[in-house]
Amino acid sequence: MQAAATASYGLRSCLVVGLVSTALLFAGPLMADEAETLLKKMTSAAHGMSYQGDFIYERAGSFSTHRVWRQANGEVVERLLRTDGTPQEWLRRNDALECTSAPTAGAAPSDRAMLPEQAPTLQQWYSLEVLGSGRVANRAVTVLSVQPRDSFRYAHELYLDVDSGLLLQALLVDEKGALLERFQFTNLQLGSVDPKNLSAASTCLAVNEESVVTSLANDRWLPAWVPPGFAPIRREARQSADSDLPIVTQIFTDGFARFTVFIEPLVDGQVAADLLAQLGPTIAVSRRLDTPGGAFMATVVGEIPPVTAGRIVASLSPDFDSQAFIEANP
């Protein structure tokens, strides 16, 4: 029944978007340059500032509350705690995950965001527009609309703190205008954080460095098609528990949207169904690839429209070179 309760939030949130939008004081479209300046400010604020605050995260089927403490002076320490349900905790030091109470989530090392280098090309794929001003977490915000120029990606609405540039609210919206997810601060305090709040509870388990993975040089297994503007940023091979061949992952991003391609060899007796799954804003499309070199399961997971994900997976079909995969992953 609890699950049913959260499902209804998803329905209601569509209405909320409309209300929020009309509540904005429209200042008229401003120059896209200003939007780009705001994005740069947001990125540097996200990296360089100390703060603590509470935020909610909502998607279809889930509503959760969280607290974050972030201290940035030379070394950056960020502690994230889920404040409802079972306590879940993450502690990052200089962008590397130090401990987590959820071992499968975020076990990978984390690179810094790509901006600002990628900023100039963003506007090739998205149109940026300052919609006006509003209020989030009792703070004045500037609202930035990020509309895709094609149907391969979703739209965003970003609510940026006027003072600091921090992202205080983010909405992800699909092509029909339905809200896919909401991230929103409910309170925020800028400035130094009490050090005792930066150490995790004992339930936060140290991340096992051995799970870190080798990188691959060979790219012949990449999808033949990805939407324009998406670039590969990190490729990894993890040892599969079931097979001698590794599970290969490749992340692609256009700066706003991100998807991961997983290619996993199937072992005898594993029958993989072609499937499409959706978890809030995240889509997963799997398909079985039968090649002379064996059977593989290819899966695309990302915050992209289902059709985009399906097309990427489909492009793996004829061109997937299992021999190259095997040679590249001895």
Place this chain on the structure above:
Amino acid sequence: MSSESLKESLSALMDNEADELEVRRVLKACGDDSSLRSDWARYQAARALMHKEPWQGKIDLSEGIAAAIANDPVPAPATAKTSRIWQSVGRFAVAASVTVAVLVGVNMFQQDGSSGSEAMVADQTPPVALPSAPAAQPGAVLAGYSQPDADEPPAQEPLAAWQEQKIDTYLRQHAGQGDGQITPQLLPNARAASMEGR
């Protein structure tokens, strides 16, 4: 449908053991049957007491859920549960299915969409699903992308447990890697956190 068996279905629903047909049946019946509806409310209150959950009895969510599934295709009847393993998988899926909608045999890759346009909702995943869930019209989505064995009908069997688990792992792994995005790390972190404890 007798009221006794409806009550049994309701009871199963309360224990997260209802299959998707039972969920539908109960939701539908609750629309017309005020006594069943009050039974539901009583069961809710009783369960809340047992689990020491705070319970606000006045909120009735069945209407919203019923509306959410009203447009979903009616699933095929659940196949007989043949083993205990599948029973427990089924139970897990009932709990999880509100957050993950899975379509198997979507057959997105066929050439002309002539066969298999009747995608199966996996039998262990009831359609009490996201309103925004698979907007994709199965079969029609990717017309034009050829595949050698495109004439094969879509898979009819339920999603294998290992594959369901695999997709779950992929989702978490993807959510945990927030790099490469202009939006701060906090957002993918929150996505990852929302997947825990479900």
